[in-house]
Amino acid sequence: MTASLWRTSRFAIDLARPQVMGIVNVTPDSFSDGGAHASTGAALRHCIQLLEEGADILDIGGESTRPGSPAVPLDEELARVVPVVREAARLGVPVSVDTYKPEVMRAVLDAGADIVNDIWALRRPGAVEVVASHPACGVCLMHMHRDPQTMQMAPMSGDVVPVVREFLEERTAALTERGVAPERIVLDPGVGFGKTVEQNFALLARQGELLMSGRPLLAGWSRKSSLGAVTGIDAAGERMVPSVAAAVLAADRGAAIVRVHDVRETVAALAVWRAMKQEHRGKDSRQ
Numbered sequence: 001m002t003a004s005l006w007r008t009s010r011f012a013i014d015l016a017r018p019q020v021m022g023i024v025n026v027t028p029d030s031f032s033d034g035g036a037h038a039s040t041g042a043a044l045r046h047c048i049q050l051l052e053e054g055a056d057i058l059d060i061g062g063e064s065t066r067p068g069s070p071a072v073p074l075d076e077e078l079a080r081v082v083p084v085v086r087e088a089a090r091l092g093v094p095v096s097v098d099t100y101k102p103e104v105m106r107a108v109l110d111a112g113a114d115i116v117n118d119i120w121a122l123r124r125p126g127a128v129e130v131v132a133s134h135p136a137c138g139v140c141l142m143h144m145h146r147d148p149q150t151m152q153m154a155p156m157s158g159d160v161v162p163v164v165r166e167f168l169e170e171r172t173a174a175l176t177e178r179g180v181a182p183e184r185i186v187l188d189p190g191v192g193f194g195k196t197v198e199q200n201f202a203l204l205a206r207q208g209e210l211l212m213s214g215r216p217l218l219a220g221w222s223r224k225s226s227l228g229a230v231t232g233i234d235a236a237g238e239r240m241v242p243s244v245a246a247a248v249l250a251a252d253r254g255a256a257i258v259r260v261h262d263v264r265e266t267v268a269a270l271a272v273w274r275a276m277k278q279e280h281r282g283k284d285s286r287q
């Protein structure tokens with residue numbers, strides 16, 4: 001296996017070992033009348049904490065995309081996210097922004113973000129143009145069935161693995177045709193986005209089929225409801241152990257990046273996995 005790179009605005013991210021993307025949610029601070037400033041400070045402190053815990057990439061998001069969550073208006077998302085990105089871009093690691101709005105993409109790239117992480121895979125009008133007109137930003141294209149409001153009402157039917165694979169290949173082609181270098185693109189099966197529990201686990205078991213698309217994979221299992229379904233843990237905040245298990249399984253099946261809330265625990269678990277892999281391959285032929 002050849003070590004691959006993810007080219008982004010400022011960083012060529014080495015994917016020879018799985019990268020840990022730490023999730024930073026920027027939400028309004030209801031306990032303060034400081035408004036945007038209060039939430040910027042809290043989010044930045046969270047960024048710094050995740051870096052201390054070993055995060056390789058920060059993923060900043062201003063809108064909760066949990067099933068059924070209300071959409072955040074454009075100006076509100078901009079006010080939440082842009083100040084955090086401007087500061088986070090000085091921390092020395094790649095900064096990704098979880099957004100599907102082209103106006104937010106443009107603003108965060110101007111503010112120094114390195115990666116656009118889009119659950120809509122740049123299918124919203126204007127989004128492809130923002131990424132294609134940027135000289136070098138990275139992009140994560142995620143599969144989602146339907147939309148966040150309706151995806152769980154009618155999950156996908158049939159064998160999801162080839163459907164997800166073909167979708168991701170089609171979106172990759174749409175971008176490369178617009179001049180985006182393949183090295184800038186990472187793909188994501190979109191765990192929980194309009195899939196049944198069984199379908200999500202099929203995407204994990206058969207992740208190798210998605211790797212055939214030729215681009216690195218990002219896996220986002222952290223705290224998702226499928227982990228609640230198989231463990232009986234109803235509270236998302238109590239799903240750390242199943243989330244770490246899923247991250248290790250995804251890495252073992254070839255995921256290049258894992259998107260997680262619990263960075264410290266994931267980094268430790270991946271260190272164990274990596275020690276095993278190094279012995280398995282022989283220390284001198286590490287790849």
Ligand code: YH5
Pocket residue numbers: 064065066067098117118119140142188190191218219220221222223224225236259
């Ligand atoms: C993803 O998979 N997910 S936002 C519900 C939860 C817990 C977490 C019920 N953005 C992804 O994290 N970007 C989100 O418990 C993402 N891949 C990429 N690339 C949803 C989320 C979550 C939802």
